Amino acid sequence: MSVETLTLIIIAITFAFYLWIGWWARVRDTKGFYVAGGEIPAIANGAAIAADWMSGASFISMAGLISFMGFDGTVYLMGWTGGYVLLTLLLAPYLRKYGKYTVPDFIGDRYYSNKTRAVAALATIFISMTYVAGQMRGVGIVFSRFLQVDITVGVFIGMAIVAFFAILGGMKGITWTQVAQYSVLIIAYLITAGAISAMLTGIPVPQLALTFSGFAQRLTDLQIDLGLMEYIKPFQYMSGLNVFAVTLALMIGTAGLPHVIVRFYTVKTVRAARWSGVWAIIFISLLYTTAPALGVFAKYNLINTLNNRTVAEVQEIEWASKWAETGLFKFEDKNGDGVLNMTNDETNEITIDRDTIVLSTPEVAQLAPFVIALVAAGGLAAALSTAAGLLMAMSSAASHDIYFRIMRPNASEEQRLKVARISILVAVLVAGWFGINPPGFVGEVVAFAFGLAAASLFPAILLGIFDKRMNREGATWGIAVGLVFTFTMIILMRSPQIFGTAKPILNSFFGINAQGVGSVGALLNFVISYFVSRSTEPPPQEIQELVEEIRIPRGVGEAQSHY
Amino acid sequence: MSKTKEITEQQKAYWRKNMGLIRILLIIWALVSYVGGIILAIPFSNIPFFGVTLSFWIAQQGSILVFIALIITYAVRMDKLDREYDFHEIKLTDQKKGASL
Numbered sequence: 327m328s329v330e331t332l333t334l335i336i337i338a339i340t341f342a343f344y345l346w347i348g349w350w351a352r353v354r355d356t357k358g359f360y361v362a363g364g365e366i367p368a369i370a371n372g373a374a375i376a377a378d379w380m381s382g383a384s385f386i387s388m389a390g391l392i393s394f395m396g397f398d399g400t401v402y403l404m405g406w407t408g409g410y411v412l413l414t415l416l417l418a419p420y421l422r423k424y425g426k427y428t429v430p431d432f433i434g435d436r437y438y439s440n441k442t443r444a445v446a447a448l449a450t451i452f453i454s455m456t457y458v459a460g461q462m463r464g465v466g467i468v469f470s471r472f473l474q475v476d477i478t479v480g481v482f483i484g485m486a487i488v489a490f491f492a493i494l495g496g497m498k499g500i501t502w503t504q505v506a507q508y509s510v511l512i513i514a515y516l517i518t519a520g521a522i523s524a525m526l527t528g529i530p531v532p533q534l535a536l537t538f539s540g541f542a543q544r545l546t547d548l549q550i551d552l553g554l555m556e557y558i559k560p561f562q563y564m565s566g567l568n569v570f571a572v573t574l575a576l577m578i579g580t581a582g583l584p585h586v587i588v589r590f591y592t593v594k595t596v597r598a599a600r601w602s603g604v605w606a607i608i609f610i611s612l613l614y615t616t617a618p619a620l621g622v623f624a625k626y627n628l629i630n631t632l633n634n635r636t637v638a639e640v641q642e643i644e645w646a647s648k649w650a651e652t653g654l655f656k657f658e659d660k661n662g663d664g665v666l667n668m669t670n671d672e673t674n675e676i677t678i679d680r681d682t683i684v685l686s687t688p689e690v691a692q693l694a695p696f697v698i699a700l701v702a703a704g705g706l707a708a709a710l711s712t713a714a715g716l717l718m719a720m721s722s723a724a725s726h727d728i729y730f731r732i733m734r735p736n737a738s739e740e741q742r743l744k745v746a747r748i749s750i751l752v753a754v755l756v757a758g759w760f761g762i763n764p765p766g767f768v769g770e771v772v773a774f775a776f777g778l779a780a781a782s783l784f785p786a787i788l789l790g791i792f793d794k795r796m797n798r799e800g801a802t803w804g805i806a807v808g809l810v811f812t813f814t815m816i817i818l819m820r821s822p823q824i825f826g827t828a829k830p831i832l833n834s835f836f837g838i839n840a841q842g843v844g845s846v847g848a849l850l851n852f853v854i855s856y857f858v859s860r861s862t863e864p865p866p867q868e869i870q871e872l873v874e875e876i877r878i879p880r881g882v883g884e885a886q887s888h889y
Numbered sequence: 890m891s892k893t894k895e896i897t898e899q900q901k902a903y904w905r906k907n908m909g910l911i912r913i914l915l916i917i918w919a920l921v922s923y924v925g926g927i928i929l930a931i932p933f934s935n936i937p938f939f940g941v942t943l944s945f946w947i948a949q950q951g952s953i954l955v956f957i958a959l960i961i962t963y964a965v966r967m968d969k970l971d972r973e974y975d976f977h978e979i980k981l982t983d984q985k986k987g988a989s990l
Contacts, residue, residue: 392949397930400948404922407953411918414960415911419967533950540940558945560930570927577922595978597971600964607960611953618949874896877904880976 329695333472336699337706340510341487344503344710348491351499356742359496360427360722361591368598370505372605375589377504377511379406379580379606380613381457382464382709383772385511389519390683393621396555398563401572401841407607407614408573409580412784414603417581418590420791422599423876427591428719429584429783430727436790437798438869440732445805447727449782450584454720455756457585457775461716462761464709471652471685472702481761484706488714489754493747500714501592507707508609514697514704515613518684519620522691526627532619545626552633553670557622564839571842578848579776582784585712585719596879624683627690632657632676633668640666645689654679655686717757721749773816773841781808781847789855794873800859808851815843903974910966914959921947921955 353359366374384406392399424432429450434443462481469480491499519532529535536542546557555562561569580586590599632640637659640646649655656677657666666675685705688698725746730737737745782805789796789804817824818832819840835843864870925933926948933944971977 397945397948400926400952403949404926404952407956408918408922411914411956411959415914415963536941537938537946537950538940542941542945558934558942560927560934560944560948566927566930569930570923573922573927597964597968597978600967604957604960604964607957611957615950615953874900877907878900878976879971879978 327695329698330473332695333699333702336696336703337473340506340703340707343506344487345490347502347506348495348499351491351495351502353494353496353498354743356427356726356739356746358498359743359746360726361588362496362498362501364425364592364594366501366592366594368593368601369605370501371589371593371598371602372609373508374501374504374592375586375602375606376609376613377508377707377711378589378715379586379610379712380508380511380708381461381712382468382705383460384613384617385515385708386464386468386684386705387681389617389621389624390680391621392618393625393683394680395563396557397560398569399618399621401564401569401576403614403618405573405576406580407611409577410603410607410610412577412581413586413590414600414607417587417784417787417791418599418603419596419879420876421587421787422590422593423596423879424872425591427588427726428722429587429787430723431731432790433783433786433801434727434731436869436872437786437801438866439798439802442786442798442802442805443727444732445802445809446783446786447723447732449778449805449809450723450727451720453583453775453779453783454585454716454723455760457772458713458716458720458753458757459760459764460772461709461713462757463764465706465713466761468702468705468709472699478762481758484710484713484761485754485758488710488717489751492714492717492750492754496746496750497588497592497718500711500718501589503714504711507711510700510707511704511711512609512612514700515616515620517697518687518691518693518701519616519623521693521697522623522627522687523619525691526623532616532623536619536622541626542622545622545629548626548629552629552668554668565837567837568839568842571838571845575780575842575844575848576776578780578784579844580779582779582782582787583775584723584779584783585715587783587787588719588722589715620687621683624687624690628678628683628686629668631690632666635666636664637666638664645686648689649682649686654682713757717750717753721746721753724753725749773820773844774813777812777816777841777844777847778809780844781812781851785848785851785855789852791873791876793859794870795859795864796855797859797862797865799862800855800857803858804851804855807854808847811850812844812847815847816840819843899974903970903976906970907967910963910970914963917955918959922952926952 357363388402421432430443430446433446434440462484465484466477466480469475470477491503520530523532523535524530527535527539527541529539542558549555549557590602593599593602640657658675659666660673660675668674668676688701729745730742786801786805815835819830821827821831835846838846930944934942936943938946
């Protein structure tokens with residue numbers, strides 16, 4: 327059986343499984359739709375958070391990205407795991423105790439203002455929308471690479487699957503599908519990484535192999551010989567200041583991403599919210615501690631296999647010619663000496679796209695075709711599960727916060743459920759449209775999503791819980807300044823990609839790049855919130871009581887049963 | 890909403906202990922990731938750690954393991970604190986049975 331047929335079969339089986347879960351988990355009320363009835367066990371929620379969190383890019387691109395950043399790849403490794411410490415210690419238990427449906431719900435109630443609610447809802451929609459466009463594109467790309475279908479067809483298939491379980495089952499359907507998707511993606515990732523690790527070092531556990539085998543040092547020496555970056559040395563790819571700022575922005579941004587935060591509403595108790603955080607960080611770390619090892623081994627192996635070989639030798643390697651066809655891997659004998667050499671300048675004859683690091687590994691490590699098929703299914707699972715979570719966050723901000731809480735507070739249960747389902751359908755269509763016609767700056771949107779979440783939602787929620795004196799004026803000004811500052815900075819620094827200017831209008835903010843500027847935005851938000859709140863009226867008595875109330879776990883059942 | 894409006898001494902003590910725990914854990918979080926992983930990364934590059942350098946290991950493996958440990962510690966300690974102050978949640982099924990956990 328060919329690899330393509332096998333891939334098709336594995337993808338069909340996993341998709342049928344997701345659809346079956348979607349049918350099984352269909353819901354009849356808004357509580358089921360928005361927060362899965364608040365009945366998800368902590369361990370399942372942990373797996374769902376992990377799948378929600380790890381996108382197609384985490385699965386396909388991250389190890390490769392790190393292998394080109396060396397030490398500085400830590401901004402993603404620490405940034406995207408350390409945020410869970412903030413989330414579990416500072417936000418999750420209290421939001422669960424408060425126990426409604428969305429992030430704008432909390433911000434609107436805590437700051438007794440529908441204007442603040444609307445700003446939070448729009449921020450949620452914008453953050454999730456920028457993020458989801460890339461996910462839908464990812465689904466299309468995986469399809470096209472593994473099954474040789476058109477990217478557009480791939481996006482349509484992905485849209486149909488997500489629409490099916492999200493519209494039928496809302497958050498409940500999404501959660502249980504994500505649990506299944508996590509299992510598929512982590513198995514695929516660990517088998518691949520374990521295999522190449524065993525092949526090169528004889529140690530099948532990638533984390534141990536990275537620590538004890540000395541391959542990171544060997545890759546460093548190899549790269550020095552070729553004139554490439556010193557792999558293991560800090561701050562070769564970006565400045566120390568930027569490593570600091572980007573890590574901080576990604577951590578705070580992680581803790582402020584609405585599609586991750588809402589997952590903590592879906593469990594029964596405050597205790598279960600804390601333990602969801604435990605399971606989530608364990609499940610996420612399985613991939614995030616494996617990725618740097620996979621990056622080192624795969625890159626070492628690629629350089630070692632390809633560099634200094636004759637063109638004929640490279641052409642004979644089956645996977646090399648296959649990936650050359652996709653354009654992800656290029657070789658060209660520029661100086662006509664018949665030998666391919668890697669260098670750090672224009673004489674370089676071998677170009678490896680970072681995505682090939684993960685995608686080509688099963689073939690390079692000569693794993694069974696079954697594993698290649700599993701990696702394709704894993705990439706799809708990662709992209710689909712994240713897309714579903716984002717679509718849910720986006721549509722609940724529109725249907726619950728804007729339609730129900732602001733426009734039609736008297737809407738009946740049936741109307742609300744209908745609007746929720748329609749808005750998720752609209753969200754799927756919009757996301758699909760972006761997937762098929764990606765804006766030129768699709769690669770830049772991650773900076774937007776994290777920067778804006780860091781500068782707006784995280785400080786507002788944190789202060790709402792820990793600062794009883796924080797009031798409507800403080801929070802609203804804080805969010806507004808944080809959002810405008812971060813948005814403007816990113817646009818100015820990424821103007822070539824967004825407006826097509828020849829050079830960035832602004833190079834950096836005192837040395838901090840677009841990805842890291844969200845940490846400055848967050849800081850500004852905190853400072854402004856503090857000073858504005860201290861010079862205006864304290865919040866009303868009942869709001870201060872609400873804050874006392876959410877600080878204590880007991881009574882979580884009644885807090886959410888009155889809707 | 891709640892019927893008891895005034896904050897009890899018990900509530901205050903519980904919150905103080907919670908804040909103390911969060912403070913300690915976040916200090917460790919900052920020390921490991923920002924000081925150990927980034928600020929001291931250059932001096933730590935000269936210290937070998939098995940097959941890699943200490944800074945590389947902290948930045949790409951160790952810090953993540955510490956994050957896991959911090960979150961587990963918080964969940965375990967808060968379970969204990971909830972019971973100590975009698976703020977733990979009573980599940981509906983337990984109420985039906987009349988059991989007070």
